[in-house]
């Protein structure tokens with residue numbers, strides 16, 4: 001394969017890449033860097049951990065070094081943690097340029113971000129919601145001269161799942177120039193390819209890794225069939241086994257909900273495991289702190305929701321455990337892709353209950369590979385079953401006392417504020433709407449009741465008349 005130099009990158013950038021340990025380009029880099037340097041739009045689809053970030057960071061930096069100004073490049077990404085990770089790559093590789101970057105994500109001070117944006121950074125790395133908020137509320141910066149628009153995890157940004165970015169993307173696309181280079185990357189582009197192609201119209205170059213299997217060869221993919229009620233005991237047993245056998249391994253456990261994530265973290269800590277949680281109901285500073293502890297291997301176990309499923313690059317992660325079977329094969333691909341990155345080996349174990357077997361089949365169909373069974377000595381699990389059950393119950397009771405659901409309500413209010421809505425006004429509006437609905441219902445019921453009463457009355461009168469008529473007839477006959 002060609003060296004970085006042969007792809008058209010400048011010597012200073014090749015040297016910078018080498019210092020970071022990138023000595024030879026990965027296939028996605030070798031394929032995508034030249035067309036991007038030629039000014040073409042690019043859609044790159046390559047497996048998790050294959051170096052897609054540098055595939056866009058390097059050519060953007062090269063173009064920036066030839067014509068430096070701000071704001072030159074905007075990178076959009078679905079999660080806050082990922083935004084910081086990408087910013088770090090720009091910072092390290094772009095150090096000789098004196099690169100100025102700005103990270104614009106939710107959960108942090110908006111005023112400080114607005115000030116930074118006004119200073120015209122070369123590169124802005126943002127989550128769509130917060131950037132759209134800035135665009136709606138301020139005119140202290142402009143994206144009109146932008147040269148590059150990058151959508152990392154592009155399919156996630158376009159799909160309408162739990163967090164729907166559509167409205168925010170519309171605001172952002174309205175603020176960037178039509179004449180620009182658009183770069184779109186993900187490990188799972190194919191589902192949204194048509195929408196993505198409409199974003200990249202400048203002689204787009206599409207590259208997809210030539211491979212039947214959609215996950216990396218270095219990943220050992222297993223399933224563990226467990227009854228729903230004893231999942232946690234299996235989890236504790238698995239973690240204990242990995243910790244005993246491989247002290248230096250880091251483990252990510254993916255859970256379905258924030259509450260599950262919080263309870264499992266509390267439970268594992270009761271068993272003295274060095275774990276931290278990461279989910280969207282935590283304050284942003286807590287999220288960063290948890291991730292920093294995990295990345296520095298101070299805490300070797302991360303319990304996370306899908307907020308950590310995409311993009312995070314933590315080389316020490318050797319094991320991914322899916323506490324629930326992901327409902328979508330795409331989510332499975334990203335989750336298990338947190339291990340076995342950049343040619344390293346890793347293992348992914350998915351817990352499967354009797355109700356999830358169809359989900360496993362869907363995953364296998366998508367990745368074009370059969371998962372192998374992971375065997376566990378059940379007597380060890382049986383030994384800890386009761387203890388794990390009681391500990392989990394204790395943690396659930398404790399969590400209820402901590403008003404976890406109330407916090408959810410508070411977070412909803414915060415989200416409204418970020419969306420420029422007044423939560424009290426919204427609550428009032430909702431209450432008024434409910435009142436009107438209730439009144440309408442009462443009114444309808446009253447009409448119904450009156451109609452019913454009238455009907456009854458008419459029926460009564462009819463019956464009365466009939467009886468009177470019969471009485472009269474009887475009286476006549478008697479006469």
Ligand SMILES: Nc1ncnc2c1ncn2[C@@H]1O[C@H](COP(=O)(O)OP(=O)(O)OP(=O)(O)O)[C@@H](O)[C@H]1O
Pocket residue numbers: 021022023024025026029046047048049050051052053054186187310311312313315337341342
């Ligand atoms: N040319 C290279 N040589 C060696 N290592 C590389 C090279 N390019 C990237 N890497 C390393 O590979 C790891 C994964 O890269 P990156 O995070 O860009 O993957 P990705 O394809 O974006 O994965 P995901 O789909 O999970 O987001 C990083 O640690 C990065 O430093």
